[in-house]
Amino acid sequence: MPRPNTSNGKSARAVAVAAVPDKRQAILRAATKVFARKGYFNSKVSDVAGEAGIADGTVYLYFKSKDEILHSIFDRAMEEFIAEGKKEIHEIKRADKRLQRIAELHLEKLGADRDLAVVFQVELRGSTKFMEEFSAAGFAEYLSIIHQTIEDGQKTGVFRTDINATVCSKILFGALDEMVTNWILSRNHYPLAPMAEEVLKIFFGGIREK
Amino acid sequence: MPRPNTSNGKSARAVAVAAVPDKRQAILRAATKVFARKGYFNSKVSDVAGEAGIADGTVYLYFKSKDEILHSIFDRAMEEFIAEGKKEIHEIKRADKRLQRIAELHLEKLGADRDLAVVFQVELRGSTKFMEEFSAAGFAEYLSIIHQTIEDGQKTGVFRTDINATVCSKILFGALDEMVTNWILSRNHYPLAPMAEEVLKIFFGGIREK
DNA sequence: AAAAACTGAATGGCGATTCATTCATAAATC
DNA sequence: GATTTATGAATGAATCGCCATTCAGTTTTT
Numbered sequence: 001m002p003r004p005n006t007s008n009g010k011s012a013r014a015v016a017v018a019a020v021p022d023k024r025q026a027i028l029r030a031a032t033k034v035f036a037r038k039g040y041f042n043s044k045v046s047d048v049a050g051e052a053g054i055a056d057g058t059v060y061l062y063f064k065s066k067d068e069i070l071h072s073i074f075d076r077a078m079e080e081f082i083a084e085g086k087k088e089i090h091e092i093k094r095a096d097k098r099l100q101r102i103a104e105l106h107l108e109k110l111g112a113d114r115d116l117a118v119v120f121q122v123e124l125r126g127s128t129k130f131m132e133e134f135s136a137a138g139f140a141e142y143l144s145i146i147h148q149t150i151e152d153g154q155k156t157g158v159f160r161t162d163i164n165a166t167v168c169s170k171i172l173f174g175a176l177d178e179m180v181t182n183w184i185l186s187r188n189h190y191p192l193a194p195m196a197e198e199v200l201k202i203f204f205g206g207i208r209e210k
Numbered sequence: 211m212p213r214p215n216t217s218n219g220k221s222a223r224a225v226a227v228a229a230v231p232d233k234r235q236a237i238l239r240a241a242t243k244v245f246a247r248k249g250y251f252n253s254k255v256s257d258v259a260g261e262a263g264i265a266d267g268t269v270y271l272y273f274k275s276k277d278e279i280l281h282s283i284f285d286r287a288m289e290e291f292i293a294e295g296k297k298e299i300h301e302i303k304r305a306d307k308r309l310q311r312i313a314e315l316h317l318e319k320l321g322a323d324r325d326l327a328v329v330f331q332v333e334l335r336g337s338t339k340f341m342e343e344f345s346a347a348g349f350a351e352y353l354s355i356i357h358q359t360i361e362d363g364q365k366t367g368v369f370r371t372d373i374n375a376t377v378c379s380k381i382l383f384g385a386l387d388e389m390v391t392n393w394i395l396s397r398n399h400y401p402l403a404p405m406a407e408e409v410l411k412i413f414f415g416g417i418r419e420k
Numbered sequence: 421a422a423a424a425a426c427t428g429a430a431t432g433g434c435g436a437t438t439c440a441t442t443c444a445t446a447a448a449t450c
Numbered sequence: 451g452a453t454t455t456a457t458g459a460a461t462g463a464a465t466c467g468c469c470a471t472t473c474a475g476t477t478t479t480t
Contacts, residue, residue, distance in 0.1 A: 044434090044435060045436060054460075055460060055462055056437085056463095057461055058460055060437070061459070065437085066437095121335070132395060153417075157419055159417045160418070161419075163408075163411065163412055167389075167408045168412060170388045170389060170392055171385040171388065171412055171413070173388055174385040174387055175385055177387075178380045178384025179380060181384075199377065202373055202377070202416070203417060204417060205370075205416040205418060206412070206413065206415040207369045207370055207378055207416075208306070208414040209369055209370050209371075254469060256469080266428065266470090266471085267428065267429095267473080268427070271425070271426075423478100423480075425479085426478085427474105428474105429473100429474100430474105431470105431471085431472075431473100432471090434469095435468095437466090438464085438465075439461105439463100439465100440462105440464105441462100442460085443458105443461105445457085445458100446458105447457090448455070449452100449453080449454070450451100450452085450453075
């Protein structure tokens with residue numbers, strides 16, 4: 001059935017939806033699911049093809065290698081997340097409120113797609129090579145956004161100035177990251193996003209009794 | 211050279227060090243190094259054997275499979291860390307001081323052995339299967355120690371009682387974990403342990419200006 | 421001279437990638 | 451508008467290299 005679908009059977013020139021690269025998307029979705037369940041190294045390309053309902057060889061019409069599939073998953077997701085986030089963040093004045101929204105978005109995004117979250121938390125960490133490559137790209141940018149927000153908060157007097165903004169941003173990221181990891185591993189299916197508030201309460205106010 | 215060394219050439223019955231399983235240790239050390247540099251899935255058993263200066267087959271005299279090597283690395287390290295930590299922690303009265311020591315130990319231990327740290331941060335996260343298996347074991351125990359310490363601090367009035375101790379412990383762990391990950395990926399070789407103080411300052415006091 | 425350790429070449433299985441072939445559809449020709 | 455020809459997406463069996471594991475033989479220890 002060779003037809004990188006153009007229309008979908010409805011009235012001739014229906015919606016101009018993703019004309020050609022639709023199957024590419026399908027493969028990425030299938031791969032995310034398969035990688036999340038079996039792990040990248042334990043997943044066979046034929047598993048991905050099977051999940052996507054296509055032949056093994058077809059995968060190579062859209063991706064150069066198995067490795068490239070994993071990369072694409074990150075690239076797309078991260079790009080989307082950063083772009084989306086930046087836009088929304090820009091409109092918020094107060095640094096603390098902005099930080100709050102970042103945390104919410106972080107957990108909302110991953111909390112909305114468990115498979116994607118698993119691939120992000122688990123497979124991304126699965127090799128130093130990957131981490132380094134990835135680190136250089138979107139990840140560093142994300143950390144830097146948090147960093148800037150904190151510095152801004154210090155300048156505007158919302159945050160203490162006797163703390164290191166770099167350490168600070170790592171702590172926030174680490175905390176959020178841990179929430180996601182725990183959520184993934186948890187048997188109980190609780191909603192992830194609300195944890196943002198909990199995290200920020202502590203991150204902002206500290207745990208010590210005054 | 212078959213000789214699971216008993217003494218080390220010094221005066222006959224020298225120290226009663228690990229009588230037989232010495233080579234086992236050597237393999238674990240070699241594997242830690244190799245896995246850290248190339249990643250578990252990209253490492254060949256022959257790489258490990260080579261690093262340890264023994265034949266491929268010899269590895270299987272001490273381990274049932276490649277997988278078991280990785281498991282052993284975790285089990286040993288974690289067991290050692292928990293045992294060592296528990297003993298020291300018990301002697302500290304104040305919950306906040308105890309938490310401080312836990313954080314220091316965490317970073318000291320991993321900061322002292324970069325290869326071990328890489329395996330812990332990267333390979334341990336490399337598969338959900340592994341995380342789940344491991345999660346059930348030492349990891350959960352570690353988190354629980356932090357948890358108890360925080361609860362104790364709440365009872366004794368050192369910590370606020372309007373916060374969730376579980377979330378709290380995850381945040382601290384996540385923050386420390388992130389410090390280690392960043393340290394591993396960093397090109398600059400800074401000492402890791404001192405970061406504990408930075409982390410705790412924020413964890414205890416929060417970042418908000420009062 | 422047993423027994424215990426060790427060796428490393430050979431095996432066997434797996435799985436990423438390739439590529440000759442198929443065939444639905446589009447374009448050209450009548 | 452029917453017939454022929456061209457296109458290229460899709461297929462999936464076959465290939466090919468890799469590497470964990472084994473084991474028959476060697477060396478060392480007791």
